[in-house]
Amino acid sequence: MFSNFPATPPQASSFSREHDIIFYALLALTIIFTVMVGIGVIYFVIKYKRGSDADRSRPIYEDARLETAWSVIPLILALIMFYFGTKLFITMRVPPADAQEIFVIGKQWMWHVQHSNGVRENNTLHVPAGKPFKLTMISQDVIHAFYIPAFRAQMHVVPGRYTTMWFTPTQPGKYHLFCSMYCGTQHSEMGGTVVVMEPREWANWIENGGQSQASLTLEQSGERLYKQLACNNCHGAEDNMRAPSLYGIWGKKRTLTGGRTAIADQSYLRESILRPHNKITNGYSNTMPVYDGQINEEDVLKLMAYIKVIGSSVGGPSSSGTDTAAAVLNGTKGTMSPFAANAIQYQNSSMRRVDSTPTTRSGELAVNAIAAQQEAKGN
């Protein structure tokens, strides 16, 4: 409407247009019915007000045809709107196969974003226009919701299970990122900015995420952690007495004790890392320690990324492409030796920074800080 007095959110994803068409169609229906009822009420009240000379003879009290008409017509309109709404919803829920994956962790009160090449950011999300992205999200504490109004995209972020959402940004610019599910004291300040960039600009940015050094990829961090936690002591390249090998298990069917089966997907791997006693592979006993409470959601994601690629090198082409584990772990990120900067990187990027409560929100000072500044000025 007016630039400084807007009444609509910007349209910045492939869903925005279709969403708004359905929204305005519903709005038109709302206006038509409200005006119809309103005019009916006002007209009747004026015409049949006590003392008016209107003809009141032969009033009707029931009329099957009228009743059928105003049951069936709204029903048909409702079913039409249901059809279009559902169609859009199914599109929103089924990510295309070529969508690039981004991991999102919600925690009181910040968003932690992990790109698949290892670049991390807090309370911001950088994406290029014109490319589909799939967000795999989990919460480390309470339920949050990842909400980008300009994309018309919103999804709960739940502890204990992965949820996904996807979108294709279309319009470069900066947009609001909100947590829309009440999550405690600083709920309203849990959010930041989604930056949609021109593809070329983004290609530069994602190299190092605005940092001077390229970071480890998720898989590389996962491998480090795999060794650090001594997973490889038991889970080696081949099944042994203590534990089954994890090579090539990604996406495979596992037989559990008692004859149940499970697909080795994200939920299964997460469960088996954190609470291994729940799903024990057939032929093994419950000897693996519980990692629930020992490692955080971020570490789980790293381990999973690693387990996924050691799968691909043994078990044939991976779902994400033709990379083998060796290629993923060693060569794809330019000249820097993957483990040269290990120590620095792991220190820099580890949980300490992530766990601290932010005092700024996407570069702006938080309210308390503003108040303090104003006070200082006043004095």
Place this chain on the structure above:
Amino acid sequence: MSAIPADPNVTAVSATPRTETNYLNADWSIKSWLLTGDHKRIAILYLVSVSFFFFLGSIAAGLIRYELTAPAGFILESETYNKVFSAHGIIMVFLFLIVAIPAILGNFLLPLMIGARDMAFPRLNLLSWYLFMAGGILIMGGMINGGVDSGWTFYVPYSSMYANSNVTMVLTGIFIAGFSSITTGINFIVTTHKMRAPGMTWFRLPLMVWALYATGVVIILGTPVVAVTLLCIIFERVFHLPIFSAELGGDPVLFQHLFWFYSHPAVYIMILPAFGVQSELIANFARKRVFGYHLIAFSSLAIAGLGFLVWGHHMFISSESMYQGVVFSLISFLVAIPSAIKVFNWTATLYKGNIRLQTPMIYALGFIGLFTIGGLTGLFLGCLGTDVHLTNTYFIVAHFHYVMVGGAVTAFLGGLHYWWPKMTGRLYPESIAKWNAVLVFIGFNLTFFPQFIVGFMGMPRRYHYYYFAPEFQPYHIMSTLGSTVLALSFIIPGLYLTRSLSKGAKASANPWGAHGLEWETSSPPPTSNFDQIPVVLDEVYDFDPVTEHEQDKAAQALEVPSYLSNEAKSAESEKEKR
């Protein structure tokens, strides 16, 4: 049951008692109030306590609105703000909306409307008030002693593992207050089945009774579920019993299913009785039988039934499966139809009526408009594609306030004005009340319409600050201005209704010339409601707008003012009595 064998010679109208003793002045002692089994006195007890809770909830609402005028707030810390909006939600939902129409108007009217001397279980009825008060006191205690900041929805694991506030005490209070609902619901159902006066067949029941009956069914099917669910939170919070929290091995989404399995039908507990009031007001002030009586009665039952199958529409984006979403969305669209039918039927009732624009009727006409908007905006949220964007925003806040305030509260005010002469035996000042009804309508729209826009723009609900999104501010300012008008329009009736208790003109048995058994006994009614149990010989809403109009004309010809004010009419009927 306790119905006295009716004398076939007594007509329905002759049940007016001759004594001056009524249920209010029969015994003035406090003990007689606190140990009463009289449904009318229990309704008054509810009226006083519920009004008090409404007042507290409104103060919380005012604080929220004031705070949101500035993007970074004025007076509250975020933690306090969260406690305030939680208090507003909890008080308004559990201590006002669920109780207001059923326990005040329903309790007072149900036996009168069906020609009974009391509810089927008077002591259970009194117990329900005590349970309500116990629950209310615990809830208020929790809010004073530490507060509660989990919102009225108590989503886990926040409420069970993370909230540092006094969630346990408040939940215990809601748990106890739930049983008050259940006992009321049982009373409604049994009373309607067993206590109807001779001749009061099911299809002669006023639509208010149908609505209360449907409400009773929803209450006793739904409330036990939420009671147990809230108990589970308490167990998880206090004993770390793993039920909902993922870190203990539970499932947080399970809680949402259980919670909404009650809390969606609870919306119908709040709005169905309002439909009932609405049907009474429209019929009596249009002087005409409600159009499509049977369809309205059955649509209440259809809503009560379908209402239990749509809870998943609160969870489209909370990781329930896509297919669940599709089914719940379809049923949600279907449940919209019975509500639409009601709106059309009320409008059609006006056709060829003899409409009197008195205060209750102005509320009733306002209800039609506001409920239409409230109901239709519900479609945006039941529609899957648009819900993804709109849920958890101010759009949803505006939607349920249109249904709950624009619908339930407007109907409650209309009903309270309509039955006020019957409940208290006094008349309220008509012209102030009329203008105030218009003020409610204006203030309400000013408050909540801007919230639709700001919600569509993406303002999430339960946000204390929005300094990072200054484009939301104009709408919050409008909304706060409106809420000031709305607050004024709630204070004014509080004043003139209270004043009318002592200063108001005495009401006749039937100051509106309305039709219905409750108008055939004196105002206020005697303790036993009717001197003799009436026999119902005529149909419900047996008005005759044509004859009435001719009588008006004849009166005009005799130079009697065609518009008889309440006062004049009641004076006239006083004379008749003598």
